[in-house]
Amino acid sequence: MELFDSFLQQLWIAREALWHGFMLTVGISVASIVFGTLLGCVVALQLTYAPLLLRLPFRIYVDLMRGTPVLVLILASFYIPAVIGLSLSATEAGILALSLFAGAHIGELGRGALQAIPPGQIEAGRSIGLTFPKLLAYVLVPQALRAALPPWINTGVELIKGSSLLSIIGVGELLLKTQEIIGRNFMTIEFYVFAGVLYLIVNIALDQFGKSVERRMSAR
Amino acid sequence: MAYSLHFGAVWASFDKLLEGLALGLGLAVAAVAIGTVLGLVAAFASVGPSRVARAFVSAYVSLFRNLPLLVLVLLVYFALPATGIMLDKYQSFVGALALYSGAYLTEIFRAGLISVPVGLREAARSIGLTRLQTNLSVVAPVMLRNALPSLGNTFIGMFKDSSIAAAIAVPELTFEARKINVDTFRVIETWMVASGLYIVACAIIAALLRRLERRFPKF
Numbered sequence: 001m002e003l004f005d006s007f008l009q010q011l012w013i014a015r016e017a018l019w020h021g022f023m024l025t026v027g028i029s030v031a032s033i034v035f036g037t038l039l040g041c042v043v044a045l046q047l048t049y050a051p052l053l054l055r056l057p058f059r060i061y062v063d064l065m066r067g068t069p070v071l072v073l074i075l076a077s078f079y080i081p082a083v084i085g086l087s088l089s090a091t092e093a094g095i096l097a098l099s100l101f102a103g104a105h106i107g108e109l110g111r112g113a114l115q116a117i118p119p120g121q122i123e124a125g126r127s128i129g130l131t132f133p134k135l136l137a138y139v140l141v142p143q144a145l146r147a148a149l150p151p152w153i154n155t156g157v158e159l160i161k162g163s164s165l166l167s168i169i170g171v172g173e174l175l176l177k178t179q180e181i182i183g184r185n186f187m188t189i190e191f192y193v194f195a196g197v198l199y200l201i202v203n204i205a206l207d208q209f210g211k212s213v214e215r216r217m218s219a220r
Numbered sequence: 221m222a223y224s225l226h227f228g229a230v231w232a233s234f235d236k237l238l239e240g241l242a243l244g245l246g247l248a249v250a251a252v253a254i255g256t257v258l259g260l261v262a263a264f265a266s267v268g269p270s271r272v273a274r275a276f277v278s279a280y281v282s283l284f285r286n287l288p289l290l291v292l293v294l295l296v297y298f299a300l301p302a303t304g305i306m307l308d309k310y311q312s313f314v315g316a317l318a319l320y321s322g323a324y325l326t327e328i329f330r331a332g333l334i335s336v337p338v339g340l341r342e343a344a345r346s347i348g349l350t351r352l353q354t355n356l357s358v359v360a361p362v363m364l365r366n367a368l369p370s371l372g373n374t375f376i377g378m379f380k381d382s383s384i385a386a387a388i389a390v391p392e393l394t395f396e397a398r399k400i401n402v403d404t405f406r407v408i409e410t411w412m413v414a415s416g417l418y419i420v421a422c423a424i425i426a427a428l429l430r431r432l433e434r435r436f437p438k439f
């Protein structure tokens with residue numbers, strides 16, 4: 001009991017650091033899912049409908065991102081911009097890496113969703129005189145969005161988990177703050193478990209949300 | 221913007237990178253092997269009759285799928301010794317990755333088990349096989365074949381995740397690359413070569429897996 005009391009005491013002392021770390025984790029995840037989704041939409045459209053020559057660079061981008069570990073992407077976007085004359089903070093470099101990673105994954109799942117739509121629908125849309133942008137807006141995208149929503153939420157979980165890797169390049173998110181606190185009070189198990197529980201709460205909530213969306217989609 | 225590429229410094233340590241790549245593969249193989257056993261046991265338990273076992277498996281899966289791998293690795297490496305369990309950095313990383321991959325593999329095997337036709341199980345039972353014999357010699361082979369593509373994808377994922385071992389100073393590819401980067405400042409070259417190695421390794425594994433899938437036609 002005494003141990004638990006001293007943990008609570010240390011937790012109270014560290015509350016602000018942990019709160020800032022947690023908010024940074026959330027902020028980084030939100031920023032990368034927003035950028036990643038914007039990028040992913042472009043990638044998905046190019047992969048599905050662009051002619052070969054335009055499609056190829058996007059294919060290469062997706063395969064490069066999916067073949068490389070996230071940690072390597074993070075380290076590369078931390079070290080490389082400086083030597084080519086761009087100055088990015090560690091946080092910006094992290095968001096860049098996670099967005100590029102998310103863009104490739106969302107692009108792939110968007111392509112899957114678009115290609116799952118029966119080709120007859122494109123022909124039908126064409127034959128009633130819809131232009132391609134209209135076809136996209138009224139026929140293809142609404143259906144693809146429904147199919148892509150559950151895996152998109154899963155990508156969000158992956159990004160929150162991936163954001164913990166930014167502690168390695170010195171971004172003061174939840175995990176690095178936790179490590180700093182452990183460095184001060186040596187309560188290793190307690191604070192790692194505490195950080196783990198925070199990640200779990202957010203991720204399980206998102207995961208359950210994704211599952212309920214999936215159920216509602218398949219019920220219709 | 222006056223940066224010209226010189227790969228010399230990276231080539232000089234290329235053997236280190238290759239050793240790191242081999243170590244990463246070894247870690248992934250060991251972890252996925254243990255994870256497969258974990259996943260098989262958990263998957264059979266999750267479709268089994270015991271409600272307690274089902275609840276336990278579902279807690280295991282959602283716990284390890286939603287915890288960042290890095291947190292898990294640090295917890296196993298830094299926090300377990302306080303409870304008296306001493307593991308070196310290789311053992312603790314393989315342990316963490318095995319638990320992590322086990323959770324993903326449970327889901328995959330579970331889906332595979334559900335997709336095994338009921339008639340097959342009934343037929344095996346009606347020719348007099350016991351429940352255990354049915355599971356071992358009829359259900360498991362069909363399920364493993366159906367799960368093979370996802371199993372391969374998980375292996376590739378775990379191989380990429382072996383890069384996280386760099387955080388606890390396991391000298392695998394990412395760790396070596398980072399060292400070369402810091403030692404030589406050939407930043408772009410180092411990361412180009414390192415990610416190139418990962419991509420080539422992933423492509424080779426994927427090609428091997430496709431051949432394996434062709435050797436064992438789908439049920």
